[in-house]
Amino acid sequence: MLTLDDVSVAYDGVPAVVDASLRLEDGHVLAVLGPSGSGKSTLLRAIAGLEPVASGRISWDGSDLDGVPTHKRGFALMFQDGQLFGHLTVARNVGYALRLRRTPNAAARVRELLALVGLEGYGDRLPATLSGGERQRVALARSLAVQPRLLLLDEPLSALDAGLRERLANDLRDILREAGTTALMVTHDQEEAFTVADRLAVMRGGRIVQQGDIAAVWRAPADAATALFLGYARVLEGAAGGVLLRAAGLAGADAAVAVRRSALVVADSGPLSGTVLSARVTPEQIRLVVVVDGIGELDAVARLDTHPATGDQVSMVVDASRLAVTPTRH
């Protein structure tokens, strides 16, 4: 189990990570999600032993890792761009750590790993002849070779193009599950985090602002900024939030409410009404911006067979599963 207690890291006295505390149980995959510059990569590097910790404690199964050099931690690190050794073949890259430990039957294990990442028969190729996605698969196989206590993934998919990223995210999740690997992944992409991980920690300004089960964090963002970062379109404060909650049939107190873009659905009749400000057709539905009576500007969706136009009056129902009540910060 990985435990971080009040870990701080600073560059030249400028704090990059402040009092970060984390817990990662064996067999779980934790995504550290944050915008660029939030300190998430620094946190990962500190765990890997690549950055000195200014204060706090990083420990594994209760033993302090302070002073343990990177190569003795047993944590494999996978970079955004793979960082394969260019002069070694795919098989030798994957078998690198196995050779270091003089593992018997290394060749068979390499074949097994290449099969796991879907690259059978690629053993004799050089990294330069591979595509970006293939390179990341090799890097993953190389990291998994010695069954690391913890796999650290630094934006593993962000160097790839969109379609490939989605497919590889699914593969990554399956491979990690199958191998039973404990992993910590750093990313700025919510979808990637949601696909691969089962635990989530959100970082902002060097601090971990929220952590927990991924679905739970999604359902209840800790504050407005977190909600917006997690993909909620707007956060309503005060009376407007109360109006929306009552329309959704929830408890009536005024509160800050985070609203997804598809929370309001145009219907023949409903508790809310408003004037269409703009309408845009997408392949699946029509996306609207509506001035809702008693609330103000909000996003809404309509089915493709309806034809709301700018200026039309519409009625709307609220999908309560697409709202999140967040504590107001005062």
Added chain:
Amino acid sequence: MKRILALVGLAAVPLAVLGVFFVLPVSGMLAEGFWVDGRFDPAAVAEVLTRPRTLRVIWFTAWSALAGTTVAVLLGVPAAHLLHRRRFRGRGVLRALLLVPFVLPTVVVGVAFRELIGEAGPLGFLGFDGSAGAIIAGLAFFNVAVVIRAVGAAWESLDPRPAEAAAALGAGPAHVFRTVTLPALRPAIVSAASVVFLFCATAFGVVLTLGGLRYSSVETEIYLLTTNLLDLQAAAALSIVQLLAITALLFVTSRLRAVADPSLARTTARPPRVSRGDWPSLLATLLVIVLVGLPIAALVVGSLQVGDGWGLGNYRALTTVGSRDALLVPATDALVTSLRTAVDATWMSLSLGLLVAVIVTRRSHTRAERRVRGLVDGLFMLPLGVSAVTLGFGFLITLDEPPLDLRDSLLLVPIAQALVALPLVVRTLAPALGGVDDRQRQAAASLGAGPLRTFVTVDLPIMWKPLLAAAGFAFAVSLGEFGATSFLARDETPTMPIVIFHLIGHPGAMNYGMALAASVVLAATTAVVMLAVERLRVPSLGAF
């Protein structure tokens, strides 16, 4: 804090070596000037600096170095264009040949120029002999290679698309060059020019052999003052002037180097063939070939002349001690000594240089750490700026009593030469090491590789070529080193450059013929080493 301690620990060995074999001798030499009869007396040093001769020497050093630099840049930049941006048959060979002058022994170059423009030489009618023009030509001869290498490397990796964009917007070739290419190359040109200025201002062998009695630079003046006139105060005063000027210049160069890093973002577009529009580059390259080729041709031809006929007599005479016993040992013995010394100097400067390169290229975590690394980097560039003569003489006067009585040690000469070669070794290795993505090392470490194993996996595959190249470089520098060696080599074990210098100082046609033959042998040995090195194609070689 812990990291800085580790850094200092790693730096301890090179720093100790630098302290004992560089700082101690040089400061000993300087102290000799300031302390007269055990009394601190800076007034005498100040008095030296106001002598008309001193001022004349400083002025000559400055303007001849500037002129030499100008010629080298004006010829080198267009030649770099042709050799690095155009494709033609024999390009590789020509590039390699033009690198050779840089490492040719200075004494050999002096002899070659005298053979060409001396009274009896093919260009003797020009009356160039003993003129400032001859010295400037000699300086340019050496340093045009530096300009071609440094600017060529930058030019080769220049992204051609901005120039193409400018052309697409209607700019003619000259306009494109002035507005797009030149600004992009400026850091490389300025940096090359300042290094060349440094080399010109501290040139020793060329000025000593070509300057005669009329012209003297700071470096040769220090030599004359210490060996002939025994005026150590004056020598110390000049050494200080040189040290300060060079340190300032080194500081400027390191700043310039920080601007553009040629090891990053290299593109390798296939260069086009030579076309009619390339005539300025062609002309400049032709001039460079003439400048470099003529003296060497004159040297070779001269060495084959025996009396009124032709023959290998001069080469055969190398097994003798010359007419009227000009030498204590045969020249062939000196060649063996030279090669042995060069082997020792090479392993010394290579191991030191590798340590220094590792220290200066590792990523810094704090500003303090970065400063320490920068300081180490600058410190080990200092031998570039200190007169080799000062260093050699300093060795003699400081390393002569226990616990450091090394005067009779056979390692004294190699140590001094290793220090002279050290900056070149570091500058060849550091860019290559710095070009390694640090995350490669981190990836290896996270897979369980220790520091040594990481070095073998990540650095060595990239480093073996630069290491070999640096070894060749150090070897060649050691073969040709003259300034420090002239003080330190014992009479019965001279190196080749010393023998050549002795031979041209002794009267007699046979001795002169031997000097020419010995020069050809030494030049050929150095050239072979450098051509082998050039085959390795190390981009940072000779590029500062």
